[in-house]
Amino acid sequence: MKISRLLIYIVLIIFAIFYLMPVYVLLATSFKSFAEVNLRDMWKLPKNLSFESFITAWKGNPQRGLRGLSQNFMNSIYLVIPATIISALLGSMNGYVLTKWRFKGADIIFPILLFGMFIPYQSILIPLVQVLQKTKLYGSILGLIFVHSVYGIPITTLIFRNYYATIPSEIIEAAKIDGAGFAGIYRRIIFPVSMPGFAVVMIWQFTSIWNDFLFGLVVAPNPSVQPITVALNNLAGSYFVEWNIQMAGALLTALPPLLVYIFLGRYFMRGLLAGSLSGT
Amino acid sequence: MKKVNKEKIVPILFLLPSVILIAIFVYGFIAWTGVVSLVNWNNVFPDYTFVGLKNYIELFGNYRFQISIKNLFVFTILFITSSLIIGLFLAILLDRKIKGENIFRNIYLFPMAISFVVTGVVWRWLLNPGTGGAGGSVGINMLLDKIGLSFLKSGWYTDPRIGIKAVVIAAVWQMSGYVMAMYLAGIRGIPTELFEAAQVDGASTWGVYRFIVLPLLRPITLGAIIVLGHISLKIFDLVFAMTGSGAGFSCDVPALFMYDTTFRGNYFSQGASIAIILLISVAVLIIPYLRYSLRSEVKR
Numbered sequence: 001m002k003i004s005r006l007l008i009y010i011v012l013i014i015f016a017i018f019y020l021m022p023v024y025v026l027l028a029t030s031f032k033s034f035a036e037v038n039l040r041d042m043w044k045l046p047k048n049l050s051f052e053s054f055i056t057a058w059k060g061n062p063q064r065g066l067r068g069l070s071q072n073f074m075n076s077i078y079l080v081i082p083a084t085i086i087s088a089l090l091g092s093m094n095g096y097v098l099t100k101w102r103f104k105g106a107d108i109i110f111p112i113l114l115f116g117m118f119i120p121y122q123s124i125l126i127p128l129v130q131v132l133q134k135t136k137l138y139g140s141i142l143g144l145i146f147v148h149s150v151y152g153i154p155i156t157t158l159i160f161r162n163y164y165a166t167i168p169s170e171i172i173e174a175a176k177i178d179g180a181g182f183a184g185i186y187r188r189i190i191f192p193v194s195m196p197g198f199a200v201v202m203i204w205q206f207t208s209i210w211n212d213f214l215f216g217l218v219v220a221p222n223p224s225v226q227p228i229t230v231a232l233n234n235l236a237g238s239y240f241v242e243w244n245i246q247m248a249g250a251l252l253t254a255l256p257p258l259l260v261y262i263f264l265g266r267y268f269m270r271g272l273l274a275g276s277l278s279g280t
Numbered sequence: 281m282k283k284v285n286k287e288k289i290v291p292i293l294f295l296l297p298s299v300i301l302i303a304i305f306v307y308g309f310i311a312w313t314g315v316v317s318l319v320n321w322n323n324v325f326p327d328y329t330f331v332g333l334k335n336y337i338e339l340f341g342n343y344r345f346q347i348s349i350k351n352l353f354v355f356t357i358l359f360i361t362s363s364l365i366i367g368l369f370l371a372i373l374l375d376r377k378i379k380g381e382n383i384f385r386n387i388y389l390f391p392m393a394i395s396f397v398v399t400g401v402v403w404r405w406l407l408n409p410g411t412g413g414a415g416g417s418v419g420i421n422m423l424l425d426k427i428g429l430s431f432l433k434s435g436w437y438t439d440p441r442i443g444i445k446a447v448v449i450a451a452v453w454q455m456s457g458y459v460m461a462m463y464l465a466g467i468r469g470i471p472t473e474l475f476e477a478a479q480v481d482g483a484s485t486w487g488v489y490r491f492i493v494l495p496l497l498r499p500i501t502l503g504a505i506i507v508l509g510h511i512s513l514k515i516f517d518l519v520f521a522m523t524g525s526g527a528g529f530s531c532d533v534p535a536l537f538m539y540d541t542t543f544r545g546n547y548f549s550q551g552a553s554i555a556i557i558l559l560i561s562v563a564v565l566i567i568p569y570l571r572y573s574l575r576s577e578v579k580r
Contacts (some may be wrong), residue, residue: 115563120514127313211394
C-alpha cells in the first residue's frame with residue numbers, strides 16, 4: 001500500500017514536470033540577456049536576471065525594425081473589455097427570456113443559436129470580410145469588437161440559460177402576479193442574483209477573446225490594430241532569431257489569461273465545464 | 281387580452297437582436313459561403329459565374345488537400361485518444377485522496393488558459409531539431425539525450441514522416457488537463473454509497489473503477505470526444521504558429537489550407553469549398569450530439 005501510494009505521487013510529479021517544462025524554458029529564456037541566449041544552453045538558468053528581453057519585446061527596437069508588443073497589448077485590452085461586456089449582456093438577456101419567458105418555438109431557437117458556437121469560422125470568413133469591408137469596419141478594433149460580440153452570443157446564452165434555470169420560477173410567477181413586468185423582474189430579481197453567472201461568462205469570454213487568433217489575423221491585417229496574439233506570431237516569425245525576445249513576448253501574451261486563471265480559477269472551471277454542455 | 285399580448289411580445293423583442301445577428305452572421309454567411317463555393321471566384325475580383333461542383337471536384341484531386349485531410353484524420357485520432365487516456369489516468373490518480381491535489385490539478389489545467397498561438401511558439405522551440413551549431417542537440421532532443429533516451433530523438437515537425445504528430449504533442453499538452461477536469465468532476469459526482477456497497481461486496485479498487493466508475497463516466501467521455509473533436513477538426517492557430525504547413529505539407533490541415541488558398545492565394549471559391557467540407561464534418565459530429573443532449577435534458 002505504501003509503495004503504491006509513493007508510486008502514485010511519483011507519476012503525478014512526472015506529469016507535473018511535463019506540464020511545467022515549457023513554463024520553465026519560457027521563464028529561463030526570457031530573463032536571459034541577448035548575449036547569454038544560446039540554443040545549447042536553453043535548459044540552463046540565467047546567470048543573472050535581465051529584463052532586457054521584456055523591454056525589447058514591449059517597446060520594440062526601431063533600429064532593427066522590430067515592432068514592440070505594447071500597442072498590440074493595448075489593442076487587445078480595448079477589444080476584449082467591450083466585447084466581453086456586450087456579449088455577456090446579450091447572453092444574460094437571452095438566458096432570461098429562454099428560461100423565464102418561454103414561448104412557443106423557444107426549444108427550436110435555442111439549439112439554432114447554440115450551433116453557432118461549434119461552426120468552423122472558416123465557413124463564415126469570406127462573407128464576413130466582404131461585409132466588414134463594405135461597412136468600413138474591416139481592419140478596425142471596432143470591427144473586431146463587433147465580431148467577437150456576435151460570435152460570443154451562443155456560449156454566453158448557454159451559460160446564462162443554465163444559470164437562470166437554477167433560479168426558482170415561482171419567484172418570477174409571484175412577481176408577475178404582483179404586477180411586475182419583463183424589465184422590472186429582470187432589474188429587481190434576476191440581475192441582482194446574476195453576479196456569479198456574469199463572473200463565469202465574463203471570464204470565459206475574456207479568455208477566449210484574448211486568446212483568439214483567427215479573427216485577429218483575418219479581420220485586422222494592419223499591424224497597428226492587430227491584437228497581441230497576431231503580433232506575437234509576427235514577432236516570432238520575423239527573421240531575427242532572438243529566442244529571448246520571443247519568449248518574453250509569449251509571456252506577455254499569456255499573462256492576462258493566466259492571471260485570470262490563477263485568481264479566478266473557480267469561475268474559469270465552471271465556464272470550462274459549461275462549454276462542454278455538461279452543465280445542462 | 282391586450283396585456284397578454286404585450287407580455288408575450290416584449291421578451292421576444294429582447295431576444296430578437298441576437299436571433300437576427302445569428303441568422304445573418306452564422307446561417308446567412310454559411311449560405312453565402314456555400315454559394316461562393318459553387319461559382320468561379322478564383323481571383324481578387326468577385327466572379328459569381330455558376331460552375332456547379334467544379335471547385336469540389338478540383339479540390340479532391342488536389343494533392344495538398346489530400347494530405348491535409350489525411351493529416352487531420354491522424355491528428356484527430358491521436359489527439360482525442362491521447363487526451364482521453366491521459367485525462368482519465370490523471371483524474372483517477374488525483375481521486376486517490378492526494379495531498380496537494382489542488383496544486384497538481386492547477387498545474388495540469390493551466391495550459392487551457394493559454395492561447396494556442398503561445399503554445400505553438402513555445403513548442404516550436406522545444407521541438408526544435410537544431411543542433412545549436414555545435415553538433416549537439418537542443419530542446420526536447422537535448423533533454424532526451426540527458427536522461428538516456430536518445431533513441432527517441434527526432435526531427436519532429438521538420439521530419440515529413442512525423443510532421444503532424446509533433447503538433448499533437450503540443451495539443452495534448454494544452455488540452456489533456458481539460459479532460460482531466462471533466463473526468464474528475466464526473467468521478468466526484470458519483471454517490472459514495474456506490475463505492476461503499478462495492479467495497480462491502482469485496483470489490484478491489486481496480487474492480488470499482490473498472491465496473492462502476494468507468495461505465496458511469498461514459499456520458500463524460502462522449503462530451504469530451506465532442507469538445508476535442510470539434511476543436512481538432514477546426515485546428516488552425518496551433519499549426520499556423522508552430523510549424524506552418526511544413527515540409528511537403530507534412531503538417532498541413534484543411535483550416536490552414538483554407539486560409540492560404542483564400543486569403544493568400546485569392547482562390548475564394550476554392551477556399552469556400554474547403555470551408556463547406558469542414559463545416560459538414562463538424563455538423564456531422566455536433567448536430568446528433570446537440571439533439572441527444574437537449575432531448576435528455578427535457579426528460580430530466
